[in-house]
Amino acid sequence: MAATIRSRREHLGRHELVRGDALGVMRRMAAESVDVVVTSPPYNLGLSYRSYRDALSEDAYLEWMERIGAQVARVMRPGASFFLNIAGSSAEPWLPFELMVRLRRLFVLQNHITWIKSVAIGDVTHGHFKPVNSSRYVNRNHEHVFHLTLKGDVKLQRLAAGVPFTDKSNIARRGHEQDRRCRGDTWFIPYETVRTREQKFHHPATFPVALPLACLTLHGVSSGSVVLDPFMGTGTTLLAAEAVGARGIGIESDTSYVAIARERLREVMNRPDRSE
Numbered sequence: 478m479a480a481t482i483r484s485r486r487e488h489l490g491r492h493e494l495v496r497g498d499a500l501g502v503m504r505r506m507a508a509e510s511v512d513v514v515v516t517s518p519p520y521n522l523g524l525s526y527r528s529y530r531d532a533l534s535e536d537a538y539l540e541w542m543e544r545i546g547a548q549v550a551r552v553m554r555p556g557a558s559f560f561l562n563i564a565g566s567s568a569e570p571w572l573p574f575e576l577m578v579r580l581r582r583l584f585v586l587q588n589h590i591t592w593i594k595s596v597a598i599g600d601v602t603h604g605h606f607k608p609v610n611s612s613r614y615v616n617r618n619h620e621h622v623f624h625l626t627l628k629g630d631v632k633l634q635r636l637a638a639g640v641p642f643t644d645k646s647n648i649a650r651r652g653h654e655q656d657r658r659c660r661g662d663t664w665f666i667p668y669e670t671v672r673t674r675e676q677k678f679h680h681p682a683t684f685p686v687a688l689p690l691a692c693l694t695l696h697g698v699s700s701g702s703v704v705l706d707p708f709m710g711t712g713t714t715l716l717a718a719e720a721v722g723a724r725g726i727g728i729e730s731d732t733s734y735v736a737i738a739r740e741r742l743r744e745v746m747n748r749p750d751r752s753e
C-alpha cells in the first residue's frame with residue numbers, strides 16, 4: 478500500500494502515466510470511464526520490488542485488494558471487462574481463490590482463463606517457468622487470468638482472439654464462416670527469452686505483452702477505448718493498448734518503474750515501421 482504518495486501525471490501520445498497510489502488515483506477518476514482494465518497487482522508472495530514491500534498480512538492484503546476492486550468496478554463502464562492476472566504459490570495456494578471470493582460481491586466471474594507459461598506435450602517442453610525445488614510440489618507453470626465483469630453479459634470477440642482450425646475440413650463441414658475458432662480458456666503464452674538483467678527491465682514480475690494484447694483483443698477495443706492498468710509496473714499493458722490503438726492509463730507507485738514504462742512506450746512509438 479502506498480497511500481501517502483503524491484501523484485504525478487504525464488502524457489505520452491494518447492496515453493497517461495501516473496506515478497501514484499492505485500487506490501488514491503482511481504478514487505479521483507470519473508465513474509464509468511474505462512472500457513478494459515488489465516492488471517497484475519502485487520501477489521503478496523514476498524517478491525522483491527524496488528520500493529513496494531510485498532508482504533502484508535493476508536487479511537490486510539485481501540482488504541486492500543477488495544478496496545482496489547471496488548474502485549475498479551466504479552470506473553468501469555457498464556460493458557467493460559476487468560482482466561485480473563494473479564497467482565498463488567506452494568506456501569500460499571489459496572490466496573487467488575480467497576481474493577476471488579472477496580471480489581464476488583462486486584463482479585461476475587465471466588471467464589476463468591489459465592495462462593500457461595510452460596507446457597510439456599509428450600516429451601517436449603515449451604516455454605519457461607521458475608523451477609520449484611521440492612519433493613512435495615510440482616513446478617508452477619501457470620497463472621490465473623480472471624475475467625470479471627459487472628453483470629456477466631459482456632459480448633466478446635471470440636474469433637478475433639481465436640486461432641485457425643488445424644483440420645481445415647472442419648470449416649465447410651461444420652458451416653464456419655472463416656478459418657477461425659475460439660481459443661478457449663487456456664492460453665499458452667511463453668515469456669520472450671531474455672539473457673540479461675537489463676532485458677528484464679529490473680522488475681521481478683512483468684507479464685509478456687502478448688498477455689494484455691490477448692485480453693484487449695478478446696474484449697474488443699476501438700480507437701476511442703480507454704484501457705486502465707492500476708499496477709502498471711513497466712508499462713506492458715500500455716504497450717498493448719498502443720498496439721491496438723486504444724488510450725492507456727497506467728498507475729504505478731515506483732518512480733523507477735514509471736521511467737521504464739515511459740522508455741518502453743517511447744521506443745515503440747518511435748519505431749520507424751510504425752503505421753499511423
Ligand SMILES: C[S@@+](CC[C@H](N)C(=O)[O-])C[C@H]1O[C@@H](n2cnc3c(N)ncnc32)[C@H](O)[C@@H]1O
Nearest residue numbers: 479498499529682683684708710711713729730
Ligand atoms: C506485478 S507488478 C506489475 C507488472 C506489470 N504487469 C509489468 O508487466 O511490468 C505490480 C506493480 O504494482 C506496483 N504497486 C505496488 N503498490 C502499488 C500501489 N499502491 N499503487 C500503484 N502501484 C503499486 C509495484 O511497484 C509493481 O510494479
